[in-house]
Ligand SMILES: Nc1ncnc2c1ncn2[C@@H]1O[C@H](COP(=O)(O)OP(=O)(O)OP(=O)(O)O)[C@@H](O)[C@H]1O
């Protein structure tokens with residue numbers, strides 16, 4: 001496995017793989033890798049011949065006051081995880097390498113896709129994500145890029161960017177990997193104390209309850225959200241940012257669950273703002 005800090009090195013190595021007939025898989029990350037990231041690397045290895053992982057804590061997707069400085073950085077451990085998952089190349093650029101001059105060109109997806117859900121409390125966040133992903137896609141030129149469904153809004157926004165701008169790659173969205181308690185794996189779980197980590201299991205429990213209610217016939221989104229809100233509010237100190245039922249493709253709010261929908265939430269538990277979601281399926285008969 002190679003590790004490179006410079007864009008030029010990545011271009012040379014990926015060109016070599018491409019000219020020898022290999023398909024290129026790409027897993028963009030911000031590091032502090034866990035089993036969720038490993039599952040993306042494994043998916044990439046199973047579908048493509050040469051797998052590139054990027055590790056870059058992208059400053060332009062953080063707002064002032066967010067956790068940019070404190071974001072966990074665990075490069076040695078990350079390198080070992082990439083190697084054992086089967087990656088071929090890790091790209092670890094510096095901020096200077098990615099943003100050598102003041103950035104004047106941005107890629108932005110407009111509308112509810114970026115304004116609803118996390119867009120409300122993280123203005124500018126998705127513009128930072130789409131811009132860095134556009135840059136990374138231009139550097140790596142992958143055939144397939146792999147993203148996790150935990151960040152479902154990010155995946156929906158990036159799909160729209162790729163479609164709107166005819167970017168020559170496919171996106172594959174992979175399942176959420178969870179801890180035993182059901183808590184979605186996340187680099188930010190490192191901020192949680194043992195007690196907070198136990199408390200945070202309520203997020204998935206509330207999503208499962210929501211899905212069970214839909215399975216047994218509840219269609220009213222307000223009732224679903226109220227039930228989840230009550231469960232989460234029982235945890236001392238949990239601060240709800242949002243709990244919403246949305247269309248999984250457009251991310252527009254849904255009042256009545258008549259076709260497939262997504263329950264999504266963001267909740268602060270102690271110092272960590274955590275997100276999670278679940279698909280709600282309505283059978284033709286139901
Ligand atoms: N539990 C998970 N299961 C599957 N994919 C995941 C999981 N957690 C993160 N990913 C995916 O890994 C990729 C890189 O995400 P990132 O490095 O931000 O990790 P993260 O754990 O989501 O971190 P954060 O705590 O900052 O949200 C994204 O596509 C993200 O959706």
Ligand SMILES: CC(C)(CO)[C@@H](O)C(=O)[O-]
Nearest residue numbers: 028029030058129132151
């Ligand atoms: C896609 C991404 C690597 C862009 O910085 C980041 O938002 C993430 O880790 O999900």
Ligand code: BAL
Nearest residue numbers: 030061062125151154
């Ligand atoms: N996992 C998405 C990156 C972020 O929260 O900034």
